[in-house]
Amino acid sequence: MTAEIRTSDGELLSVKLKKVERRRRTTAFLLAAPLLFFIVFAYVIPIFQMLGRSIDNAEMNSFLTETHEVMQTWDGSEMPGEDVTSTFYYELKTAVENKYHGKIATRLNYEKGGFTSLIKKTSRKLKNFDENANFLDQFIDVHKKWGDIEYWQALKRGTDAYHFRKYLTTFDYEQKFDGSIERIPEKLRINVTLWLRTIFVAVGVTFCCFILAYPISHLLSVLPTRYSNLLMICVLLPFWTSLLVRTSSWMVLLQKQGVLNDTLVSLGFVADESRLELMYNMTGTFIAMTQILLPFMVLPLYSVMKTISPSLMRAATSMGATPFHAFRKIYFPLTYAGISAGSILVFVLAIGYYITPALVGGAKGILISNRIAYHMQQSLDWSLATAMATVLLIAVLVVYWLYNKIVGIDNMRLG
């Protein structure tokens, strides 16, 4: 047994050490606290609230709580009984009195098309209902759609407090009212195409950036400081300009009557009537995104290459290796850390890219993020938008996790 070690004032060494360290730790925490609170309240909590919307249907559930509860006993195989219809009638009446039946209509319309007009018409006619007669018949009298069992099934499903159906939609699947999961009709499938295109563009842009950045970074790392600083400014210049301005200038350059096409025509490389389609397709997205994301590849590569001593290549050649062999066996393997760090940065940024594809991508060049924006701003299906965003976030986290497993996140350096 080791004897307890005490400090000269008689306290246990371990206790004393903790005491002394505690003050230091508290100071450190207090210094970091403002940033921590800012991140938590302005970033983490809003994001998770937003992502929660992809499964959250609590508001709808609260509008029609009792109807939902009563419907749990209804198996959906035949038309609902009077217990369901009467509860629905009373709750819809409360909704009309409190003027939130519009929200119910919009929300149910996501479950099944036609619900908007159905609820609106029913709401108007609600005051004519005889509360002692059969409710189902009166509903059908108001609108014959109430005679279609699918609307009642949609009502049951649409009032669940939580559901995961938006994640199915994200991958072009749907859940039928009988519970089976099927792909949606072929002409409606768009999301999977966009996911694949997004991944293709992200991988492609990463590769293009790598091909362009490798020689630039090497040059940066070997040039004398005087020239390398100038070159570094050229690389970083895009950072100092607004993303929108940069993308717009690409539009000026790439359009059919743009600078690039004009130059090619005047030099005689391209005939005037067959000007190149460089914009509103994948080419535009690729060119603009590669240019914009290039610095994110250059910086990690440069920081790694700067640490590689030139004497390593000299040593390799002095031992008889040709310059190419020395590059392949010595220099290139030593830049793996930079390549992987740059690739993951560019890939993660590219996979969520929005403005550039929106402006230069056209219909053939848009990515999943543009679809998310569409659902946020135009279709107003926030649940679907956030479901897509969640999938995107998880994809990025998986990439980070893989990177950390294979390379180690602490190998990432930017300069």
Next chain:
Amino acid sequence: MNSKKYDFVKFEQVDKSYDGKELVVKGLDLDIAEGEFLTLLGPSGSGKTTTLMMLAGFETPTNGEIYFDGRPINNIPPHKRGIGMVFQNYALFPHLSVYENLAFPLKVRKVDKSEIEERINKTLKMVSLTGFENRMPAQLSGGQQQRVAVARALVFDPKLVLMDEPLGALDKNLRESMQYELKHIHESLGVTVVYVTHDQGEALTMSNRIAVFNDGKVQQLSGPNELYETPVNSFVASFIGENNTFTGTVKEIASGSAKIETDSGETIVANPIAVSSSGEKSRISLRPERVSIDPNEQLENKFTSEIREIIYHGDHTRVRVNLLGNDDFILKVPNASSDLKLNVGDKLDLGWSSHDCRALDY
């Protein structure tokens, strides 16, 4: 022994300039014999490393030709020269193990696997690193990394090995033991070594011959003891070892002896090395250990000095005195002569022979 080539490596009128304005190496003529350990010694910026880099092929001579084993090599790229090289910071490949580092030059030469293993084992044994095959360079100490670097430069049996200040990054004790080790390796292999250093102690202990560089030129090329005992100019005298100097004008000159009047007005009898006529300005060089204290015997030069400072150095004591107007005249007094009582301010009689005191260029 007669088949040994004395011009195994030959520099012929080699100039080198980096910027087109200044010459870093000026008209270098240098012959290196086969099996020799030749050191290029000089202060930084003297052109010694540039000379080595030209021989390795990493720099191109601006003028002149370099021959290696009879062939001109100016137009041969470094990877075809077959010259081993040890770099200042070892330049071990950090992503390869010790074994893979050593295997690199052999794999390039398409040596087959069993022979690679045999040669690596033999070389590692030579630098006493057997058992370290699977370590990564970062897991080795500075001295071990140094040995791996040496082993890697030797493993493919080059006829010529270049070393660019290989011991510069090691601490003093390790550096000294590595000096002996390198010397023994050189002796047992008989390989030709060209060694660059700015450390004169290193050069004196290890080399067969030393080329002292300054200002892009070889100032003196000779064996270690010759270099120390008989420097041919004042740069070499002051660069190698400790040195006391006087400046003066030649008054009388005869073969083997010259009378020189120092700036303080006294006359010293000196050995004329780089002076030939009276009236010439000269710098006189005298090694501290060649000065006798309280001289009994008949010496041409006898003067009285005054002690200014006494510095204890363990095995000896350094005494700084004022002599003939020179306030920085250093004496080395071995601590065995404990009967000597020295105090600052005491007068001290000093003397030396004219042969040990060399009149060099000004």
